[in-house]
Amino acid sequence: MNDTPKESQPHARLVTFYGESFALAGELPAIGEAAPNFTVCAWQNATKVDVTLQSLLAPGRPLLLSVFASVDTPVSRLQLKNFDNALAQFGDLATGVHISSDLPFTLRRVFVNEEIDCFMGLSDYLNRNFGHTYGVLLADSQVLARAVFVIDGKGILRYAELLPEVTLEPNYLAALNALSDCCEWPAGSESADEPHADSVVN
Numbered sequence: 058m059n060d061t062p063k064e065s066q067p068h069a070r071l072v073t074f075y076g077e078s079f080a081l082a083g084e085l086p087a088i089g090e091a092a093p094n095f096t097v098c099a100w101q102n103a104t105k106v107d108v109t110l111q112s113l114l115a116p117g118r119p120l121l122l123s124v125f126a127s128v129d130t131p132v133s134r135l136q137l138k139n140f141d142n143a144l145a146q147f148g149d150l151a152t153g154v155h156i157s158s159d160l161p162f163t164l165r166r167v168f169v170n171e172e173i174d175c176f177m178g179l180s181d182y183l184n185r186n187f188g189h190t191y192g193v194l195l196a197d198s199q200v201l202a203r204a205v206f207v208i209d210g211k212g213i214l215r216y217a218e219l220l221p222e223v224t225l226e227p228n229y230l231a232a233l234n235a236l237s238d239c240c241e242w243p244a245g246s247e248s249a250d251e252p253h254a255d256s257v258v259n
Contacts, residue, residue, distance in 0.1 A: 070192070072202050074223040081202060083192035085217060092206070092214040095187040097179040100161030108179055110212070113152060117210040119239035121232065123155045123176065124193055126200040128167040132224055133157070136203070137173060139226075143233055144175040150240040158182055158200040193219060205232045209239040 070081045086093050094110045113120055123140050125133040137155055144153045153176035157164065164178035181187040181201060188194025193202045205227045207216035216235035218227055 072195070072219070072221055072223055076222075079198070080196045081192060082194045082196040083189045085192040085219060086190075086214050088214050088217055090214060091212055092208045093190045095190045096184075097156055097181050097187050098161060098183055099177070099179055100165065105161070105183075110208070113154060114208070114212055115152065115210065117241045118149075119151050119210055119215070119236055120208040121151060121153045121236050122204075122206040122208070123153065123227075124157070124187075124191075124201050124204040124206070125155075126158050126195075126202070126223070128155075128157055128159055128164060128178070132203075132226055134167075134171065135226060137167070137176070138171060139229055140232075141173045141175045143229065147175075147236070147240065150242065151236055153177070154179055156181055156187055156201070158185075158188075203227065207232060207235040207239060210241075215239055 071078045072081060073079070092110060096107050096109050099106045099108055121140065121144065123136060125136060127133060128137060140153060140155075144151065155164075155176050155178045157178070158181055160182055161180045164180060167173075168178050185194050185199055188199075188201050191204070191206065193204045194200070195202055203220040203223050203225065205216070205218045206214060209215050215238070216232060218232065220227060
């Protein structure tokens with residue numbers, strides 16, 4: 058008889074959707090460490106274009122990643138518009154990217170209809186690379202959970218929020234504070250210690 062204890066199985070990471078639990082694939086990256094590279098795609102002139110984290114980063118310019126399953130849901134539309142409104146106050150000091158499981162065509166349609174000006178829309182539809190890499194992919198449905206990440210201009214992850222319930226909105230204020238802390242504000246300018254979230258409509 059073998060009395061060697063069995064290895065304990067790691068607990069699955071879960072989020073809920075209207076209270077029903079769903080397991081997530083992958084692991085969240087660690088705050089304070091280099092943000093993992095990822096590949097998502099856009100659609101330009103009827104041609105698929107791959108976009109990586111490295112191509113989005115600019116020295117001294119932090120990156121706000123706003124993540125959700127589909128722009129064709131009410132909560133995601135709010136997230137899309139609220140972050141876009143707030144990011145306008147950052148000017149050229151930060152970059153905003155919405156990543157979803159939508160087809161690039163869908164993103165383009167909604168961005169035009171909703172007049173999204175400050176964010177770009179990118180798709181994780183083809184190979185779910187972002188979802189796996191950042192630990193925000195619903196394992197069964199293969200769509201993205203709702204999350205927000207802030208990466209500084211050196212590529213270090215400074216903020217992460219994974220919503221425990223997919224239908225909840227993110228903490229806009231906390232994300233924008235983290236983004237502001239990463240910005241290189243001109244001397245004498247108003248920083249977002251009083252965050253640039255006063256334009257966020259809840």
